[in-house]
Amino acid sequence: MSSQSISTLRVEPDKVRATASKAAITTKPKMSPEQFMTKPILELRNVSRFYGAVPAVQNVSFSISSGEIVSILGPSGCGKTTTLRIIAGFVRPSEGEVRILGRDIKDKRPYERNVGLLFQDYALFPHMTVAQNVAYGMHRHRYSRELIAKRMTEMLDLVEMSGLENRRPNELSGGQQQRVALARALATGPEIVLLDEPLSALDAKLRLQLRGELRRILQAVGATTIVVTHDQEEAMSLGDKVVVMNKGRIVQEGTPNEVYSAPQSQFVAEFIGRSNWFDVSANASDGGNVALRTASGLDFLAMTPREPLAPGALCKLCIRPERIRIGAQTAEPLATPELNTLSAVISEVVAIGSNLHISVKLDTGEMLQVLEQNYGQSLPQAGQSVRLTVLAKDCIVLPVGDRLG
Secondary structure, eight states: OOHHHHHTTOOOHHHHGGGSOGGGOOOOOOOOHHHHHHSOSEEEEEEEEEETTEEEEEEEEEEEOTTOEEEEEOOTTSSHHHHHHHHHTSSOOSEEEEEETTEEOTTSOGGGSOEEEEOTTOOOOTTSOHHHHHHHHHHHTTOOHHHHHHHHHHHHHHTTOTTOTTOOGGGSOHHHHHHHHHHHHHHTOOSEEEEESTTTTSOHHHHHHHHHHHHHHHHHTTOOEEEEESOHHHHHHHOSEEEEEETTEEEEEEOHHHHHHSOSSHHHHHHSSOOEEEEEEEEEEETTEEEEEETTOOEEEEEOOSSOOOTTOEEEEEEOGGGOEEEETTSOOOSOTTEEEEEEEEEEEEEETTEEEEEEEETTSOEEEEEEEOOSSOOOOTTOEEEEEEEGGGEEEEOSOOOOO
């Protein structure tokens, strides 16, 4: 699709509904272009939801800017779906405010919120064709026949479903059904698009293929989007920002790289990616680094955490498997004070596609997991003595606290 045709899809909600019946549209306060770009599209302010005395969501606050894609990530029961349903209007918050473009909409019904929703099972109408499904929301808003035809053509072209307008859902593959559901959610130019586990119904290969397609489509229309998922890779690849939830609360938010490379708790580090863990005590702090020691006598140098550690303080050391480098035991270590060096013996090597998953046993008895690229050359062998190195900046120091599960 040309850049010119994509640009025509960036239709503001007010302009899209300009031809609809005035009786079916709630007039919105006018905003200057500067206000539209700087004012958050969506704000949750101290939102909580209780079922009896049981909190499903507790004091949740975050905001989303225009065109931003935000992934809400967490394990089952963490409150992410309840948060999505509160935004959509299916669940009323017990406390707090839900604001779209500055307006508190918690008392608005779902159909009054101008929110597009893609359900986990897509919820396509089985008796309708592809074209009828995509046009459904526009008919509900009483768009003109000309506008419906124009938008439907644009949406089907965008999701690469042109030519299949007359098929019914049972004649489509899972991936095609997902595309039709997305086109329907975007057709009315909603202020916010909510995606509830959008790829979970697909097989692993198709899920990976459509992940990039989904982000491309959302960016093409400039859709302000919330994606709810329990899949870490899905959240990290789709979102400009990731909001991590646990036990009804937000425990961290930031860019995908920030959340992965600088987790603020043991829970986040364990839930996102794989980790090696050591129980350590702080010895001394020198500039930007802190000296740590394990109970078995291993010494590490790590970057000083956000909260300075008192000498003797107990904490957790997290090292990602891909941050560890393996070299021959006879190799000379690099002459840098910020490089941690460990001696180990390889226990197991498992080749999984492009990656090598290597288990090693340190001289002090601890087991570590190492992840390296599989270049198709000779593989490391079990029983081989090796030298492990890891930079101080790749050693994450965290407080002892909340864990996954």
